[in-house]
Amino acid sequence: MQTIVGIAADEVEAMAEAARDAINLRLSLLPEDGGAGFWTAVSKYYGGGFAEIAAGLCPPVSRGTGAADEGVV
CATH class of the missing domain: 1.20.5 (Single alpha-helices involved in coiled-coils or other helix-helix interfaces)
Known part of the structure; x- marks a missing residue:
């Protein structure tokens, strides 16, 4: 083996x-169907769709507009 x-x-x-x-x-x-989408999310993650899952779960983060942020992309 x-x-x-x-x-x-x-x-x-x-x-x-x-x-x-x-x-x-x-x-x-x-409670109820709280875990219903878990295995779907796992299969999407391992299928290469993690970025799509994360984009749907987390709002985009905006950068500040202060002087310290100038030149930061």
């Missing part, structure tokens, strides 16, 4: 499954 950084591949899958189960348990404790 191949190893990845000294961990057998089947051990990696077992740890990943345990982590998913633990996450799903915690999500199930949220």
